[in-house]
Structure formats: structure tokens, C-alpha cells
Amino acid sequence: MTAPGADPxxxxxxxQGLDCHALHLPGGDRVLVAEHGGQVLSWVAxxxxxLYLSPTAVLDGHAAIRGGIPVCWPQFSLRGSLPRHGWVRQARWSFIAADLQAQSPRLVLELRPAELLPADAGxxxxxCRLEVTVAPTPGRLEVTLAVFNMGQQPLPFTGALHTYLALSDxxxxxxxxxxxxxxxxxxxxxxxxxxxVEPGLSLRGEIDRILPAAPAALVMTDGNQELTIEQSGWADTVVWNPGADKCAAMSDMPNGDERRMACIEAAQALSPVxxxxxxxxxxxxxxxxVHPS
Structure with a gap:
């Protein structure tokens, strides 16, 4: 990895099998984004x-990646007739730009879904065109999914930024x-x-809830780590942990790693946009x- 310098x-x-783009900030923070899925794989602050990336995640460019921030689109989970979480998380996105302005560096990738339609997509x-913008600043990461409807009819969808947070426990x-x-x-x-909807949730054990987006920031507390989690545009927040039994059944996640992660997702799950x-x-x-140095 490149040592911190004066400019991004x-x-x-x-x-492994993935073409990726790393963005390093002068203070040492960095982010890694794969062209496969337009997916953030790492955020070091x-x-x-x-972020949690499973040590047994499949990184061959042909499968969904367990961890990071998958882009689920145009369907959330199995709430529709399409494959689970849609197909764009398994498509190869095109790298568009690395904007290295000191105040707001960012990586931009795009996808035209109709050009990469899998056989099982229906x-x-x-x-339409999708665009993912990944913008790190010291102690902060902002990820935006934009959907451009270039057609002559309304475009309905559900989806999520399926964020896997790394936890101590x-x-x-x-x-x-x-x-x-x-x-x-x-x-x-x-x-x-x-x-x-309770004011707070434990992330212990199996949990899978779709909750309304909070009007202010959520706070994830994990030992001495605190993160604020804000969202805009998305109507729902999903909180998910597979728990021990489901984790043990996953081929791309080690036994016991349900204690090392939880997903807190910005989502549009209960009703489509x-x-x-x-x-x-x-x-x-x-x-x-919460307390950046």
C-alpha cells in the first residue's frame, strides 16, 4: 500500500481475481472498491x-462477495421475482473517475444494467444507468447510489447498500x-x-429487521468504537446478523464470524421507489x- 503523502x-x-481501485488520503485513511459489483471492500480509518470482509469470501469475479458494501438492486432480498438482491452486485462495473480534489476526493463507477442482464434475471x-460514488474524508465514508432513468416509462426498484460493519464482538x-x-x-x-421499533437493538445473535430510517443519525457502539450512521434518500434501515447457526451453514463465512460483524443497511425494502x-x-x-483524531 502507498504510504500517506500530502495529496490523495x-x-x-x-x-485475487478482482480489479480494484484504492484511494489513499494524506492522513492514512483509505478505501478499496472493486469493479465487480461496484462494491466497497475496505475502509480503513x-x-x-x-468494514467486515469475510476471509473466505469468493473473490473470483463470478460470485457475490460476502462483506464490504454490496449494492443490492433492483430488488431487495427475495421481495420480488428476480434473483436474491438483484444482479448488479455480480456485474462488472466500469470505472469512470478518480476525483482527487483535496477537500472531496472520490471514486466513481457506473453500470448500464440492461447490457449485463443475466439469464436468470427475467x-x-x-x-437506465447506475452510478456509485465512494467519497472518503478523514474519519468518514460516504457512499451514494444514483439511478438515472433514461427511458420513457417509470422505473420501480427496491434495493440497499448492504453495509457489513466490522465488530470487535x-x-x-x-x-x-x-x-x-x-x-x-x-x-x-x-x-x-x-x-x-425500539430505540436501540443488540447486535447479538440472529437478527433480521427492516426498520424505518431514523430522522437523525444512528450510533453503532462496539467496545471503544462508535460510528454514526446516517442515510438520505433511502426509506428503510435493515439490521442483520446471521447468528451462529446460519453462519455455520455459509460456505463463504467462517464459523464464529457472526460475532465479528453486523449489517446496518440503507435500504428501500418495504416499498419501491x-x-x-x-x-x-x-x-x-x-x-x-464519533471521535476522529
Whole structure:
């Protein structure tokens, strides 16, 4: 890796079977984005990795990658007729630009989904373009998905930035920040029933909830690590941990690693967005250290 310097530095790098782009900030923070899936794989801030990437993740450019920040689109999970989480997380995105302005360096990748439609995706009649912008600043990472509808009909979709956070120990980690009481119900995907929205949740064990986006920042607390998690554009927040049994059944995640991660996702899961003809939609998630040095 390149040593910190006076200016941001962009590097093209190879990670096993993946073509990737690294962006290094002068203070030492860095981010790594794969062309496969347009997926953030690593965010190092204050010398510590803040995202979880499974040590047994498949990095051959042909499968979904377990960890980082997968882009789920145009379908969230199995809430529709398409493959789970859509297909763009397994498509090769095109690298567009590395903007190295000192105040707002960023990496930009794009995808035209109709050109990379897999055989199992079903019919797809929309002319559109996706753009992922990854913008790190010291102690902070901002990721934005933009959807450009270039066609003549509305474009509905669900999806998510499926963010895997690295934890010291999920047994004691929490996420807090929903209002008490909330005016909206959530959805417990484990029981497939509505659930109350509590002010905070433990990240211990199996959990799979779709919750309303909080009006202010959420706070993830994990030992001496605290992150604020903000989102805009996305209506929902998903909190997920596979738990021990499901983790043990996953071929791309080691036994016990459910304690090393939890997903807190900016999502559009319960109801679709509809982008009007020639319109643009954008959704952002921001991760920030609470006490950056």
C-alpha cells in the first residue's frame, strides 16, 4: 500500500481475481472498491478496518462477495421475482473517475444494467444507468447510489447498500437512535411479521429487521468504537446478523464470524421507489467515527 503523502492518491490494484481501485488520503485513511459489483471492500480509518470482509469470501469475479458494501438492486432480498438482491452486485462495473480534489476526493463507477442482464434475471425493459460514488474524508465514508432513468416509462426498484460493519464482538455491540415511540412499525423478517421499533437493538445473535430510517443519525457502539450512521434518500434501515447457526451453514463465512460483524443497511425494502422518465434518484449512506483524531 502507498504510504500517506500530502495529496490523495488513486491506485489500480488487484485483489485475487478482482480489479480494484484504492484511494489513499494524506492522513492514512483509505478505501478499496472493486469493479465487480461496484462494491466497497475496505475502509480503513484511524488505522483500523471498519468494514467486515469475510476471509473466505469468493473473490473470483463470478460470485457475490460476502462483506464490504454490496449494492443490492433492483430488488431487495427475495421481495420480488428476480434473483436474491438483484444482479448488479455480480456485474462488472466500469470505472469512470478518480476525483482527487483535496477537500472531496472520490471514486466513481457506473453500470448500464440492461447490457449485463443475466439469464436468470427475467424480463427487463428499462433503459437506465447506475452510478456509485465512494467519497472518503478523514474519519468518514460516504457512499451514494444514483439511478438515472433514461427511458420513457417509470422505473420501480427496491434495493440497499448492504453495509457489513466490522465488530470487535457482536455479543456486546448495539445500534441506537430510533425515536421512542416511533410512528412506524418495522418488519421482522425472521418471523415474517410486523415488529415494534425500539430505540436501540443488540447486535447479538440472529437478527433480521427492516426498520424505518431514523430522522437523525444512528450510533453503532462496539467496545471503544462508535460510528454514526446516517442515510438520505433511502426509506428503510435493515439490521442483520446471521447468528451462529446460519453462519455455520455459509460456505463463504467462517464459523464464529457472526460475532465479528453486523449489517446496518440503507435500504428501500418495504416499498419501491419509482424514478420518473428521464428522472434521477439518489440514496446515500454516511459512516463517521464519533471521535476522529
Amino acid at each position: 492518491v488513486h491506485q489500480r490494484v488487484r485483489l 484511524q488505522g483500523r478496518e471498519r 424480463p427487463w425493459a428499462h433503459d 457482536a455479543e456486546t455491540a448495539t445500534v441506537t437512535g430510533w425515536p421512542d415511540p416511533s410512528s412506524r412499525q418495522g418488519w421482522d423478517s425472521m418471523t415474517d411479521t410486523p415488529c415494534r 419509482s424514478v420518473p422518465p428521464r428522472g434521477v434518484w439518489a440514496g446515500t449512506q454516511r459512516l463517521s467515527l
